[in-house]
Amino acid sequence: xxxxxxxxxxxxxxxxxxHSLEVASLRVPFRVKVAxxxxxxxxxxxxxxxxxxxxxxxxxxxxxxxVKGAWVTVLFSVIAITxxxxxxxxxxxxxxxxxPIAYGVSGFYTSFFRGTPLIVQLFLWYLALPQLAQxxxxxxxxxxxxxxxxxxxxxxxxxNYGAYMTEIFxxxxxxxxxxxxxxxxxLGMSYRQRMRRVVLPQAARIVIPPTGNEFIAMIKDTALxxxxxxxxxxxxxxxxxxxxxxxxxxxxxxxxxxxxxxxxLTGIFSFFQRxxxxxxxxxxxxxxxx
Amino acid sequence: xxxxxIRVRGLHKSFxxxxxxxxxxxxxxxxxxxxxxGRSGSGKSTFLRCVNFLEEPxxxxxxxxxVEVSAGPPTRQRKSAIRDLRIRCGMVFQQFNxxxxxxxxxxxMEAPLRVKGxxxxxxxxxxxxxxxxxxxxxxxxxxPIRLSGGQQQRVAIARALAMQPQVMLFDEPTSALDPExxxxxxxxxxxxxxxxxxxxxxxTHEMGFAREVADRMCFFHEGIIFEQGTPAEMFAQxxxxxxxxxxxxxx
Numbered sequence: 001x002x003x004x005x006x007x008x009x010x011x012x013x014x015x016x017x018x019h020s021l022e023v024a025s026l027r028v029p030f031r032v033k034v035a036x037x038x039x040x041x042x043x044x045x046x047x048x049x050x051x052x053x054x055x056x057x058x059x060x061x062x063x064x065x066x067v068k069g070a071w072v073t074v075l076f077s078v079i080a081i082t083x084x085x086x087x088x089x090x091x092x093x094x095x096x097x098x099x100p101i102a103y104g105v106s107g108f109y110t111s112f113f114r115g116t117p118l119i120v121q122l123f124l125w126y127l128a129l130p131q132l133a134q135x136x137x138x139x140x141x142x143x144x145x146x147x148x149x150x151x152x153x154x155x156x157x158x159x160n161y162g163a164y165m166t167e168i169f170x171x172x173x174x175x176x177x178x179x180x181x182x183x184x185x186x187l188g189m190s191y192r193q194r195m196r197r198v199v200l201p202q203a204a205r206i207v208i209p210p211t212g213n214e215f216i217a218m219i220k221d222t223a224l225x226x227x228x229x230x231x232x233x234x235x236x237x238x239x240x241x242x243x244x245x246x247x248x249x250x251x252x253x254x255x256x257x258x259x260x261x262x263x264x265l266t267g268i269f270s271f272f273q274r275x276x277x278x279x280x281x282x283x284x285x286x287x288x289x290x
Numbered sequence: 291x292x293x294x295x296i297r298v299r300g301l302h303k304s305f306x307x308x309x310x311x312x313x314x315x316x317x318x319x320x321x322x323x324x325x326x327x328g329r330s331g332s333g334k335s336t337f338l339r340c341v342n343f344l345e346e347p348x349x350x351x352x353x354x355x356x357v358e359v360s361a362g363p364p365t366r367q368r369k370s371a372i373r374d375l376r377i378r379c380g381m382v383f384q385q386f387n388x389x390x391x392x393x394x395x396x397x398x399m400e401a402p403l404r405v406k407g408x409x410x411x412x413x414x415x416x417x418x419x420x421x422x423x424x425x426x427x428x429x430x431x432x433x434p435i436r437l438s439g440g441q442q443q444r445v446a447i448a449r450a451l452a453m454q455p456q457v458m459l460f461d462e463p464t465s466a467l468d469p470e471x472x473x474x475x476x477x478x479x480x481x482x483x484x485x486x487x488x489x490x491x492x493x494t495h496e497m498g499f500a501r502e503v504a505d506r507m508c509f510f511h512e513g514i515i516f517e518q519g520t521p522a523e524m525f526a527q528x529x530x531x532x533x534x535x536x537x538x539x540x541x
Contacts, residue, residue, distance in 0.1 A: 182344055183387035183446075187401035187453060188377040197404060201391045284390060284435060 052252065059253040062244050066257045069237035073265060076150070076222045076236070080157040081215050087162030092169030093195070106166065113163030119224055121160055126152035126228045150234050153225030161218050165211060172207035173199055205280045212273035216266045223262070237261040293356075295320045295457055295489045296341065301350035303336055310336045312513035314350070320456075321487040325500040325521075328510030329536065334493045337510070338461050341491065342379045343372045354378050355456040377405065380450030384462040386442040388434040388449070395421065395430040398449045406453070413452070420448040424478050440471030444478055451482075458482065460492040472496070479503070497541055501525060509533045 025033075087109075094106025113121065126149060133145035147155070176199050184194040226239035235243070237258040245254030294317035303311040311333045318324055326334040339345040341352055343359065351360040355378040359371045388397050398417040402408045421427040424444040426437075434442050443463055450458060460479065464472040476499050482488050483503050494500065500507055501521045508518040509528070517524075517533045525541075528534040 177387075179383060179385050179387040180389065183381075183383060183389070184401075186342055186344060186376060186379070186381035186383075187449070188373050188405040189401065190373065193404050197400065198389055202389075205391070 049252070049256075055250055055253055058248065058250050059257060062248075062250070062254065063257045065244060066237050066240045066254065067261055069235055069240045069258075070261050070265060072234055072236045073219060073222050073262070076154055076157075076225060077215065077219045080154050080161065080218055080222070083155070083158030084161040084165055084214070084218070085211075087158060088165030088169045091162060091166030092173055095166060095170040096173050110163045110166050113160050114167075118156070118160045118221060119227065122153055122156040122224060122228060125156040125159075149228035149230050150225060153222070153228055157218060157221060157225070161214055161221075165207075165214055168207050168210045168214070169203065172203035175206050176202045205284070208277060208280055209273070212269070212276075215273075216269060219265050219269065220262055292320060294318055294353075295322070295355060296491070297353040297358075298341070299351045301337070301340055301352065302348045303333075303340055303345060304348045310513055311340065311347070314515060316508070316515065318457075318489060318491065320489055322505045323483045323490045323492065323503055325504040325507045326491065326493045326510055327495065327497075327500065327507060327536075327540075328516075332510040333513045334508075334510040335461055338459050338491060338493050341459060342376050342381055344381075373405075377453060378456045379459055380447075380453060380455035380457070381459045382443070382446050382450055382461065382463045384465050386434075386439070386446045386466070388442055388446055390434055393431050393433055394426065394437070394445050397434065397445060398452045401449070402452050417448070417452055420451055421445075423451075423481075424448045425474075438471060439467045440474045443467065443475045447475075447478055447482070457489045457491065460490065460494065462493050462495070464494065464496060495540055497525075497537070509536065511536075 091106045091109055094102040095110070097103050097106075126147065129152075130142070130146040133142040136142075137145075180198050180202065181194050184198040189197065223236055223238040226236055226242070230236075230239055232240075232243075238255075241254035241258035245251040296316070296318040298314055298316045301311055301314040302309065310331075314333075314337055316324075326338065328334050336345055340347045340350075341354070343352070346364075347361040349361045351358060352375070353359075354375050357371060357375045357378060359368065359375055362368055388394075389400065392400065395414070395417050398420060399410075399413045402413040402416070403410065418427060418430065421430055424447060426441055426444055426448070429437060429441065429445075434445065437445065447458075447463075463479070464475050467475065476496060479490070479492070480499070480503050483490055492499075492504070504521050506518060507521055507524045508515045509524075509530075509532075510516065511532055517528060517530045519528075524533070524537065528537060
């Protein structure tokens with residue numbers, strides 16, 4: 001009984017204030033509030049940077065060199081995602097195959113490349129593969145496996161992401177209802193035709209969002225290639241930022257620029273990914289959104 | 291009597307320890323419409339799917355329009371014989387199974403183009419004519435999702451017919467449809483049987499359709515053809531009490 005009296009008496013005024021705040025807040029659109037939160041975070045960061053002696057002039061002067069490295073990132077990513085997609089397609093067909101060789105090889109592939117660290121794999125391609133080749137092949141052929149850091153890096157990333165994407169593609173293929181393949185079979189279509197004309201186009205729609213996520217992750221992981229060692233011509237934003245930042249002891253400024261470059265690239269790609277997803281939904285939604 | 295269109299001999303099918311088909315022998319003649327009926331689990335759908343080898347029979351043989359395939363390992367030669375046999379059999383499924391990423395006309399044209407390698411112009415003309423037949427030429431460029439179930443099933447029938455098969459297999463073609471859409475599909479099937487005298491094997495519970503269209507009805511029970519006869523015989527008085535009980539239950 002007394003509790004009830006307290007409950008009514010004391011918070012009454014507080015409740016009134018909270019209530020009017022809540023009412024006022026309801027009039028502000030959610031998006032405006034979120035924008036405000038972002039603005040506050042930006043201000044806090046700006047204050048923190050300024051107080052730590054952030055050298056804006058240095059940053060503006062050196063930024064172009066770092067941003068220029070973006071083309072390396074884009075080039076490496078595009079080559080690597082192409083390779084990874086091909087590997088994943090073969091891998092996924094192996095995973096759904098009843099052929100023991102195809103199934104076994106693709107199983108080994110995904111197990112090893114998903115089960116070991118990417119950075120270890122990069123060094124395996126760069127340093128360990130030449131040794132293996134030297135032990136197995138005559139000198140003139142062994143030399144073919146001594147690759148520049150960029151080549152080893154791109155191959156390494158393609159194989160690693162191909163293994164993850166194999167599982168994505170496999171689940172995409174398995175998500176296509178069995179009746180689809182059966183209908184194609186009843187029409188006399190061969191295994192190849194069923195896959196190419198019926199199953200894979202439908203699986204493609206299913207795998208595009210997760211594959212886009214893999215590509216975004218890949219854009220960022222190309223920064224690891226620099227760790228194998230690289231020339232200035234092939235230096236990615238992270239590598240350039242490391243070198244220039246270290247030289248002038250402006251690591252914060254340089255690395256922030258590099259981070260912004262990667263952030264911008266992934267942002268641009270996310271935009272196109274959303275466009276593509278809308279386009280691919282044709283045939284699956286009754287009314288196409290305007 | 292002419293050569294049978296479909297000849298099935300000693301067909302057995304087991305799923306693991308479960309024997310679903312325990313020896314099916316049947317001859318189906320050109321132009322004949324055969325309705326298969328029976329309880330679920332009686333083997334009627336499994337039998338239909340064995341005819342075009344969507345299910346691999348455990349033992350036995352199937353001959354369709356002169357192409358004979360026996361149970362056996364999937365050798366290259368046998369696979370190509372199965373494809374030959376399938377080209378002679380159109381099949382319509384309970385769930386329609388239209389290709390959702392293709393338009394209606396692309397669905398109908400796909401197999402003649404890819405499997406038979408016919409020219410696009412020829413196939414397009416034939417596909418359009420078939421869509422006119424099933425009353426859906428105005429939907430040619432729609433995707434299947436925009437169609438009702440009954441419309442989708444009619445497209446599925448046109449898709450099967452586009453291969454100019456000698457036999458049509460129907461696996462419960464109206465079971466997934468809303469009651470008011472069943473009629474339009476049955477009407478297309480009836481016209482197929484009567485005006486085109488297509489050889490048809492139909493698994494269905496639509497006894498009205500069976501009475502009107504079928505030449506023969508086969509009652510499946512526990513993996514064998516338990517009883518068969520003309521609809522007139524069946525509906526007047528089935529010989530077996532088991533068949534009569536089922537008919538009493540579904541009519």
